Amino acid sequence: MSATAVDVRALTELARDFRGDLVQPGDPAYDDLRRVWNGSIDRRPGLIARCTGVADVRSALTYARRTGGPVAARGGGHSFPGHSTCDHGLLLDLALLKGIRVDPVRRTARAQAGVLLGELDRETQAFGLATPAGIVTHTGLAGLTLGGGIGWLMRKYGLTIDNLLSVDVLTAEGEFLTASEDANAELFWGIRGGGGNFGVVTEFEFRLHPVGPIVYAGPIVWPMEQSPDLLRFYRDWIADIPDELTTAVIHRRLPAAPGIPAELQGRPVVMVMAIYCGAIEDGERVLAPLKAFAPSLLDLCIARPFVEQQAILDPSFLRGRWYYMQSCDVAELSDEVIDIAVERALAIDSPYTTNPIFQLGGAISRVPSANTAFGSRNSGHTFNFVGVTEGPEGFDAQRQWAQASRQALEPHQSGVYVNFLNDDGQQRIRSAYGATTYDRLQALKRQYDPANLFHLNQNIPPN
Incomplete structure (x- = not known):
């Protein structure tokens, strides 16, 4: 059976239980949805899967494993080198995942992967609270957090990852996990700075601090x-x-x-x-x-x-x-x-x-x-x-x-x-982490993504 026939069958199966929109080249919305913040990036995914929840993300990952093409995950699409899109493969568009829930008593907030920094600030500032997160409001919360998260509150309250309490994540095999200091602690360590190498984070929980208004x-x-x-x-x-x-x-x-x-x-x-x-x-x-x-x-x-x-x-x-x-x-x-x-x-x-x-x-x-x-x-x-x-x-x-x-x-x-980092090569990625941390991240990659499905990032290959 040809690759094209396999793709058609896989797409038919995906569409059967996918609640969001599946956008292909030629669809009216395709050209607008494929574009990212950086205008110098001009890529054309084979399929844009606009996910509405965890079930959609899991179904899209099943499709990606079956078709074997590259997978790009996009929250805010603010990646300078364009890692939030791809040519020919699957663009996992998380922009519709906008849920935010603030607990002003516990001083915590839960935010889904499509939330932008300004959207989180708007909700937390209603209670005079904030978490350190970036310098541009239309930056995606997910990508910023997974890499570390510097911003205007960092010298007082640390990086965004220093205020991350837990994440919900789907692995390359579609397994749903919660990671925190008390559950899947090694994965939680790696997610705090290791980027999107280990899975698709669908929801974050943050510690909040009194700030402003x-x-x-x-x-x-x-x-x-x-x-x-x-x-x-x-x-x-x-x-x-x-x-x-x-x-x-x-x-x-x-x-x-x-x-x-x-x-x-x-x-x-x-x-x-x-x-x-x-x-x-x-x-x-x-x-x-x-x-x-x-x-x-x-x-x-x-x-x-x-x-x-x-x-x-x-x-x-x-x-x-x-x-x-x-x-x-x-x-x-x-x-x-x-x-x-x-x-x-x-x-x-x-x-x-x-x-x-x-x-x-x-x-x-x-x-x-x-x-x-x-x-x-x-x-x-x-x-x-x-x-x-x-x-x-x-x-x-x-x-x-x-x-x-x-x-x-x-x-x-x-x-x-x-x-x-831009697309600067493995040497600079290694220098970003240092040898000890890089080796530990690579071991984690082998555990959670041995086939390197998630490689459109500052990639840590499993081998």
Whole structure:
């Protein structure tokens, strides 16, 4: 029997008990549903299975095993290298799994795999609660969590995975498992940082913390030519700041966005984005030295709703633009690292390209490295070099800028965050975890996905 005939029979059996939509090439909704956030990714799945629940996911996995094609799982579709889609195979679309249930007494939340960060914040902030999760509201909760989860609350409350209490997961064989510290503990260890290598997580349970609803947060902006002095001042200033404050230094050209005067739009700048998750008056006091560093072009660090701060970078990461990112961690902002950072920032020539440098430490570094599969607990900063264009024109130049920027920092690299990897090869995946963690993850892969069905990710092959 031909492969095509087998596929037809498998599809007929799948359709018999699948409650969601099965979308194929040629269907009216296909072209819209196949597209992901990163416009530079243009792939054409053989079938898009829009799952409505666990039973649909299980049926779709049965189909995938039978047909033997690649499987891509998509929550928010925010993967920079496009791992949330595929050519010819099965796209497991989880976007319809939107359930969120907040328990304000226990301070926990359960959220399904199609939830976006802004959707979770909206529900938890109704009770003045939050869990650390990302910097762009239309990011998918699932992919962000499985890789670790850095965000604006991380220095106070840790990574997203440090607040993960349990998951429901379907393995490659369709077995439904709950993983937590008390059940399938080794799988739970690996899921917290190991990405989608071990199964499809359909639901997450998180610990919540009192946050907001008003926080002291926002950007303070200076001309980019002040970057060398600012970065040296910033390095000394952050040595004594409390965990309640998380910051990022961002080099870019100011966008045309609400709140930015027309005369400043397009100007090369350096800014410090800050959020203080504590009393407003304490935030004002802690940030006062930074605000006094030098007269700023723009000071938007004010008391504002937490949900507003969570969305503040959304206009810089619009769906459909072309994105390419390189990233690495460094231990500290040494003079050499600062000089490289400034040199690479001055080479930015796209109005959309950006270079965030996230401050780590605090609660992240106090979790023992062996507790989760996250590999960069002891790094001081994460550098992102994000080349962005409206479309294909000029994209190669931005990609080259990002690659050259990361390579310039390579002698100072202390690690890399797996969610910020591109298709960089096995050596960089190994370096994201370190040898001991990688070997442990590989053993887990052999146990739960020996055929490597789930390989469209930062893959850990079983052998």
